[in-house]
Amino acid sequence: MANITIPMPVLFPEPSISINGSESDSDGRSESVTPKLTLPFTENEIEPQPSSLYSNQPAQLKKPLLKCSVCGDRATGVHYQTPSCNGCKTFFRRAVIAQRKFVCRNGGKCALDKHGRCGCRACRFQKCVDAGMNVNAIQHSPSVNLTLSIARKRVFRHQHQKGYESESADESQPSTSESNGISPMIFGEHDELFKTINIVLRIDEKHTRLRLSTWNPYFEQDGLVNFLSSDSAYGNATRYPLVSQWPARPNHYVEKRLMKAEEIKFWYFCDLALSVEYLKTFEFYSQLHMADKVSLFCLDFGKTNDFKTIACL
Amino acid sequence: MANITIPMPVLFPEPSISINGSESDSDGRSESVTPKLTLPFTENEIEPQPSSLYSNQPAQLKKPLLKCSVCGDRATGVHYQTPSCNGCKTFFRRAVIAQRKFVCRNGGKCALDKHGRCGCRACRFQKCVDAGMNVNAIQHSPSVNLTLSIARKRVFRHQHQKGYESESADESQPSTSESNGISPMIFGEHDELFKTINIVLRIDEKHTRLRLSTWNPYFEQDGLVNFLSSDSAYGNATRYPLVSQWPARPNHYVEKRLMKAEEIKFWYFCDLALSVEYLKTFEFYSQLHMADKVSLFCLDFGKTNDFKTIACL
DNA sequence: CCCGAGAACATGTTCTGTT
DNA sequence: CAACAGAACATGTTCTCGG
Ligand SMILES: [Zn+2]
Ligand SMILES: [Zn+2]
Ligand SMILES: [Zn+2]
Ligand SMILES: [Zn+2]
Numbered sequence: 001m002a003n004i005t006i007p008m009p010v011l012f013p014e015p016s017i018s019i020n021g022s023e024s025d026s027d028g029r030s031e032s033v034t035p036k037l038t039l040p041f042t043e044n045e046i047e048p049q050p051s052s053l054y055s056n057q058p059a060q061l062k063k064p065l066l067k068c069s070v071c072g073d074r075a076t077g078v079h080y081q082t083p084s085c086n087g088c089k090t091f092f093r094r095a096v097i098a099q100r101k102f103v104c105r106n107g108g109k110c111a112l113d114k115h116g117r118c119g120c121r122a123c124r125f126q127k128c129v130d131a132g133m134n135v136n137a138i139q140h141s142p143s144v145n146l147t148l149s150i151a152r153k154r155v156f157r158h159q160h161q162k163g164y165e166s167e168s169a170d171e172s173q174p175s176t177s178e179s180n181g182i183s184p185m186i187f188g189e190h191d192e193l194f195k196t197i198n199i200v201l202r203i204d205e206k207h208t209r210l211r212l213s214t215w216n217p218y219f220e221q222d223g224l225v226n227f228l229s230s231d232s233a234y235g236n237a238t239r240y241p242l243v244s245q246w247p248a249r250p251n252h253y254v255e256k257r258l259m260k261a262e263e264i265k266f267w268y269f270c271d272l273a274l275s276v277e278y279l280k281t282f283e284f285y286s287q288l289h290m291a292d293k294v295s296l297f298c299l300d301f302g303k304t305n306d307f308k309t310i311a312c313l
Numbered sequence: 314m315a316n317i318t319i320p321m322p323v324l325f326p327e328p329s330i331s332i333n334g335s336e337s338d339s340d341g342r343s344e345s346v347t348p349k350l351t352l353p354f355t356e357n358e359i360e361p362q363p364s365s366l367y368s369n370q371p372a373q374l375k376k377p378l379l380k381c382s383v384c385g386d387r388a389t390g391v392h393y394q395t396p397s398c399n400g401c402k403t404f405f406r407r408a409v410i411a412q413r414k415f416v417c418r419n420g421g422k423c424a425l426d427k428h429g430r431c432g433c434r435a436c437r438f439q440k441c442v443d444a445g446m447n448v449n450a451i452q453h454s455p456s457v458n459l460t461l462s463i464a465r466k467r468v469f470r471h472q473h474q475k476g477y478e479s480e481s482a483d484e485s486q487p488s489t490s491e492s493n494g495i496s497p498m499i500f501g502e503h504d505e506l507f508k509t510i511n512i513v514l515r516i517d518e519k520h521t522r523l524r525l526s527t528w529n530p531y532f533e534q535d536g537l538v539n540f541l542s543s544d545s546a547y548g549n550a551t552r553y554p555l556v557s558q559w560p561a562r563p564n565h566y567v568e569k570r571l572m573k574a575e576e577i578k579f580w581y582f583c584d585l586a587l588s589v590e591y592l593k594t595f596e597f598y599s600q601l602h603m604a605d606k607v608s609l610f611c612l613d614f615g616k617t618n619d620f621k622t623i624a625c626l
Numbered sequence: 627c628c629c630g631a632g633a634a635c636a637t638g639t640t641c642t643g644t645t
Numbered sequence: 646c647a648a649c650a651g652a653a654c655a656t657g658t659t660c661t662c663g664g
Contacts, residue, residue: 046416047433048640076639077649087638093651094636098528103359118637120360139650215411361659389658390630400657406632407655431656452631 069131070124071117080137082128087117092128095121096135382444383437384430393450395441400430405441408434409448 066075068085079089095102102122104110110120117124379388381398392402408415415435417423423433430437 044414044416045434047418047435049418077647079649085638086640089650090638091636101357103357105360105362121358121636122360137650392630398657399659402631403657404655434655450631 068114070127070133071112071114073114073117080133080135082132082134084128084131084133088124088128091121091124092133093138095125095128096138100125381427383440383446384425384427386427386430393446393448395445395447397441397444397446401437401441404434404437405446406451408438408441409451413438 066077066083067073068075068088069082070084070088073085073087075083076086076089077083080092084092094100100121102120102125104120104122104126106120106123108123108126110116110123112119112123112127379390379396380386381388381401382395383397383401386398386400388396389399389402390396393405397405407413413434415433415438417433417435417439419433419436421436421439423429423436425432425436425440
């Protein structure tokens with residue numbers, strides 16, 4: 001085995017689960033489960049009122065009507081201490097966080113208006129800086145002021161929002177409220193473990209979400225060659241609408257070839273794939289030799305099940 | 314321990330590593346390592362010639378000048394058997410793959426032009442269908458015609474493209490060309506394992522890429538509460554430009570507060586974080602009780618190192 | 627070298643949460 | 646309740662690759 005340095009959980013940005021049923025509309029949808037997920041839990045997603053969702057509504061504003069100091073577009077407020085539009089705001093943050101350094105090939109004299117702002121990122125970024133955007137306003141660590149109490153609140157909230165499991169009927173589990181309760185006794189002020197636990201909780205949600213969604217890895221078979229090379233499916237977890245009940249009802253949009261199979265979820269493959277998705281993110285793997293990797297891989301799965309048989313290594 | 318169903322690797326879409334040094338420009342950048350990565354390996358990224366990169370160049374075309382059958386925008390070709398623009402093409406594919414079902418709140422009579430096409434996804438999708446887009450043209454499994462020889466070719470290519478390791482100086486390993494060689498003897502036509510190995514290869518690349526990039530988890534600490542809830546950093550692996558050598562040289566864009574720390578990479582935390590990233594994607598985790606999760610978590614890290622000491626569970 | 631499918635990449639919008 | 650930072654979500658563009 002090559003040398004493996006095992007990391008310790010480090011902390012990260014913020015997720016935020018969208019689980020409040022306060023959507024703009026209240027159409028009388030009475031499907032089977034009817035959970036309280038905002039996004040697409042029901043089979044059908046009612047389009048929001050126009051004036052949102054990328055539509056081209058002018059959207060009258062009563063505000064001072066600021067202009068973006070960078071591109072001149074309508075500003076959505078003061079971002080990083082500079083009046084700016086959403087685009088420039090996000091562009092600036094991303095560039096800084098990724099520490100990107102663009103180089104203009106026109107000597108930094110590119111025009112920047114609402115439509116040409118994407119023409120040269122070097123000039124756009126420079127103009128962001130010149131316009132007064134302050135790098136220090138970017139919260140690289142959003143938790144600088146995240147107190148333990150706040151963290152606990154979040155966990156508490158998560159516990160009471162996971163009401164959409166509706167599958168493994170073990171919600172009769174009485175210990176949930178306690179065993180899940182991130183006991184302060186155990187973790188105390190030691191944020192480390194406390195945070196770790198919450199990570200696990202979050203993973204839970206991500207996983208559950210994806211597992212109960214329309215995501216059906218069976219249809220994405222492309223050889224293991226590519227399987228692990230693609231981005232983790234967890235990244236798109238929220239992209240796939242949840243299905244209240246499997247097998248899903250036929251999709252009137254879908255034609256024959258897909259209908260017959262897409263109505264069912266291949267749980268075996270699904271769970272299989274999800275498991276692999278997990279592996280995708282490990283680190284020390286890259287330092288292993290091929291033989292070690294294979295061994296480790298087989299070991300990982302063989303440890304729990306009969307994958308070893310398949311791998312026969 | 315709760316019941317755990319261990320999945321088996323399933324296959325996925327396609328990644329494609331952009332590792333050809335055929336960028337439009339050939340500026341004489343002579344940094345230390347100078348790998349052959351297309352994207353941002355060098356510290357600075359020269360902006361491409363205008364007329365690309367989201368700029369608003371008309372980009373003269375000599376083609377028949379098709380129009381998108383859905384939104385009327387300029388079509389980029391015939392997609393899914395229907396002349397369409399890139400937007401509608403991608404929109405259609407995504408909707409189908411995710412099996413989304415939009416519902417119009419205007420009875421399906423929304424106008425659809427180039428600018429209003431995002432106003433109602435239900436109508437947009439319906440128009441895609443009406444325009445003739447064929448669901449069957451979507452390659453849910455891109456590998457339907459992926460032969461073993463092709464797969465081998467890919468692997469071969471990968472092997473010869475990993476020239477940017479430049480860190481763990483074990484390239485003196487003579488067995489690489491053979492032990493990495495995905496011996497057909499072992500896997501034969503059994504795509505399964507064959508693919509699996511390639512997944513591992515891919516993970517390698519993802520990991521290496523992220524590890525050598527500007528990605529510095531130290532700055533993203535936000536408590537474990539949120540750590541695992543965020544999308545896997547692997548998903549954005551290519552977003553962070555590679556750094557040829559750590560510590561990185563100061564970024565003239567970055568101001569003081571960030572400069573002092575961002576110039577150095579905290580390898581310990583980095584590796585730690587990457588390891589956790591890996592965990593993020595596992596599946597059966599969601600079915601475990603809290604205590605089990607904690608135990609498993611500690612076990613995972615304790616298995617390799619002294620994390621158990623920290624967790625003290 | 628063209629085509630077209632899709633991954634990767636880049637952007638922009640909306641939602642959530644904290645102050 | 647407004648502001649605003651950032652995550653999540655949605656969309657559009659460019660690159661890769663096999664036919
Ligand atoms: Zn702007
Ligand atoms: Zn420029
Ligand atoms: Zn179109
Ligand atoms: Zn409509």
